Amino acid sequence: xxxxxxxxxxxxxxxxxxxxxxxxxxxxxxxxxxxxxxxxxxxxxxxxxxxxxxxxxxxxxxxxxxxxxxxxxxxxxxxxxxxxxxxxxxxxxxxxxxxxxxxxxxxxxxxxxxxxxxxxxxxxxxxxxxxxxxxxxxxxxxxxxxxxxxxxxxxxxxxxxxxxxxxxxxxxxxxxxxxxxxxxxxxxxxxxxxxxxxxxxxxxxxxxxxxxxxxxxxxxxxxxxxxxxxxxxxxxxxxxxxxxxxxxxxxxxxxxxxxxxxxxxxxxxxxxxxxxxxxxxxxxxxxxx
Amino acid sequence: xxxxxxxxxxxxxxxxxxxxxxxxxxxxxxxxxxxxxxxxxxxxxxxxxxxxxxxxxxxxxxxxxxxxxxxxxxxxxxxxxxxxxxxxxxxxxxxxxxxxxxxxxxxxxxxxxxxxxxxxxxxxxxxxxxxxxxxxxxxxxxxxxxxxxxxxxxxxxxxxxxxxxxxxxxxxxxxxxxxxxxxxxxxxxxxxxxxxxxxxxxxxxxxxxxxxxxxxxxxxxxxxxxxxxxxxxxxxxxxxxxxxxxxxxxx
Numbered sequence: 305x306x307x308x309x310x311x312x313x314x315x316x317x318x319x320x321x322x323x324x325x326x327x328x329x330x331x332x333x334x335x336x337x338x339x340x341x342x343x344x345x346x347x348x349x350x351x352x353x354x355x356x357x358x359x360x361x362x363x364x365x366x367x368x369x370x371x372x373x374x375x376x377x378x379x380x381x382x383x384x385x386x387x388x389x390x391x392x393x394x395x396x397x398x399x400x401x402x403x404x405x406x407x408x409x410x411x412x413x414x415x416x417x418x419x420x421x422x423x424x425x426x427x428x429x430x431x432x433x434x435x436x437x438x439x440x441x442x443x444x445x446x447x448x449x450x451x452x453x454x455x456x457x458x459x460x461x462x463x464x465x466x467x468x469x470x471x472x473x474x475x476x477x478x479x480x481x482x483x484x485x486x487x488x489x490x491x492x493x494x495x496x497x498x499x500x501x502x503x504x505x506x507x508x509x510x511x512x513x514x515x516x517x518x519x520x521x522x523x524x525x526x527x528x529x530x531x532x533x534x535x536x537x538x539x540x541x542x543x544x545x546x547x548x549x550x551x552x553x554x555x556x557x558x559x560x561x562x563x564x565x566x567x568x569x570x571x572x573x574x575x576x577x578x579x580x581x582x583x584x585x586x587x588x589x590x591x592x593x
Numbered sequence: 594x595x596x597x598x599x600x601x602x603x604x605x606x607x608x609x610x611x612x613x614x615x616x617x618x619x620x621x622x623x624x625x626x627x628x629x630x631x632x633x634x635x636x637x638x639x640x641x642x643x644x645x646x647x648x649x650x651x652x653x654x655x656x657x658x659x660x661x662x663x664x665x666x667x668x669x670x671x672x673x674x675x676x677x678x679x680x681x682x683x684x685x686x687x688x689x690x691x692x693x694x695x696x697x698x699x700x701x702x703x704x705x706x707x708x709x710x711x712x713x714x715x716x717x718x719x720x721x722x723x724x725x726x727x728x729x730x731x732x733x734x735x736x737x738x739x740x741x742x743x744x745x746x747x748x749x750x751x752x753x754x755x756x757x758x759x760x761x762x763x764x765x766x767x768x769x770x771x772x773x774x775x776x777x778x779x780x781x782x783x784x785x786x787x788x789x790x791x792x793x794x795x796x797x798x799x800x801x802x803x804x805x806x807x808x809x810x811x812x813x814x815x816x817x818x819x820x821x822x823x824x825x826x827x828x829x830x831x832x833x834x835x836x837x838x839x840x841x842x843x844x
Contacts, residue, residue: 320654375754403649403650475652475687477683477685477687478687478689479648480645480648480683481683481687481688481689481750481753482647482689483645483676483682484643484645484676484680484681484754485677485699485700485703485704485753485754485757486673486674486676486677486679486700486703486704486757487699487700487703487704488703491703495699495702495703496689496699499689499690499691500689500690552594568758575663577668
């Protein structure tokens with residue numbers, strides 16, 4: 305009897321494991337098939353480098369360059385804000401405060417990850433967007449910059465908690481050794497702690513970026529949704545995710561527009577896949593040492 | 594004149610009274626060992642001399658430790674400079690996960706000793722030679738320090754301390770993770786270094802204390818029981834507890 309249960313459980317675990325792999329493969333092939341059908345009718349270079357996204361005009365134009373630039377700008381801005389702040393927050397939580405404060409701060413940061421993205425977008429709309437408009441004296445506060453700021457908030461919990469884990473797992477013997485050689489607290493952090501924790505911190509950053517690239521609701525609400533190539537970060541942009549979310553409901557199934565959205569999905573998938581791959585490289589490097 | 598004068602020193606870990614009214618004078622250019630059973634406070638006492646105990650939460654002290662006539666628990670003391678002058682080698686070899694070269698250069702860089710690359714290289718070489726590690730590692734200076742054996746790692750840690758030219762070297766059970774052959778080599782090294790540095794070793798190995806040290810302090814339950822020449826402690830101690838411990842009746 306016990307043996308039968310054992311075999312059953314083994315089978316269940318096995319099928320669950322393979323199921324998740326199968327799902328990834330299915331999603332990928334689905335995206336790939338729809339995109340492939342699209343690229344048969346629409347030139348792939350025109351798709352990637354085209355400046356205009358006019359799916360309803362005649363003839364329809366499916367250029368996603370402005371969307372790629374939009375996603376890139378928002379992501380870059382979010383990283384520039386979130387990365388330094390997150391690393392310093394992680395250092396502060398791990399190295400400066402006492403243990404009891406550390407526990408409180410860490411759960412608070414983790415709680416931040418639980419805020420739904422629509423709420424972040426809402427707060428951005430009410431609080432940040434008017435501020436940006438007044439502060440930088442631009443015609444609208446719905447800009448790439450506003451998106452970056454709010455997305456930085458979304459990326460920070462991931463970046464902070466994972467970096468903090470990496471920093472915290474630096475053996476205290478290293479810190480003690482550095483301090484005993486006359487290094488100041490800051491020298492110890494910079495030269496030993498951060499260096500040792502670097503692979504983990506890089507992985508944290510990559511995972512944070514992954515979250516930012518794929519984020520939809522917040523950017524849809526506060527980046528202005530204008531698919532033009534912006535001249536600065538203080539202009540409205542439209543991201544790839546926002547286009548898919550906004551237009552998928554209105555397309556005719558099987559139409560060019562429909563397939564074009566799948567192709568954008570494929571581009572997004574490839575980008576996040578690449579980011580995760582790089583994150584894995586960093587984590588793997590950590591293990592080999 | 595004594596290099597290190599400890600005067601009625603007390604240390605508390607939150608509510609635990611770990612060191613009780615310790616007074617001791619440690620002389621120049623000698624090896625002093627501190628022995629005693631586990632938990633007697635010997636490591637704590639050692640770690641008080643470079644104030645590395647400060648990094649532990651809830652530590653309070655009273656009394657004085659004078660190093661070169663200066664009370665290191667005075668508020669005016671710059672702890673980073675103190676730790677440069679009072680080097681420390683830990684129980685488990687703890688080379689940083691960077692290259693062998695950078696491990697030794699670390700102390701020079703953080704203390705801004707040796708302004709150019711040439712003087713740093715020179716000091717690195719000199720320090721590695723002093724611990725008899727140079728010949729083993731000169732061809733792989735830029736390999737990770739974690740690729741060394743434990744004994745080599747411990748030598749590297751000693752080299753790292755020597756590089757910043759301390760006057761006192763504290764060793765906290767430096768041989769406890771090494772095999773007998775490695776222990777012998779490290780002990781020889783310590784005796785060599787005695788001419789240039791004041792060395793204090795905490796050890797749970799009484800043979801080691803007898804072999805390498807000039808003076809020995811015996812501690813029990815956070816108190817200093819007896820401090821004298823090593824021969825005296827091991828052959829003709831004044832206190833009964835000391836005799837019981839060194840003859841192996843407990844501990």
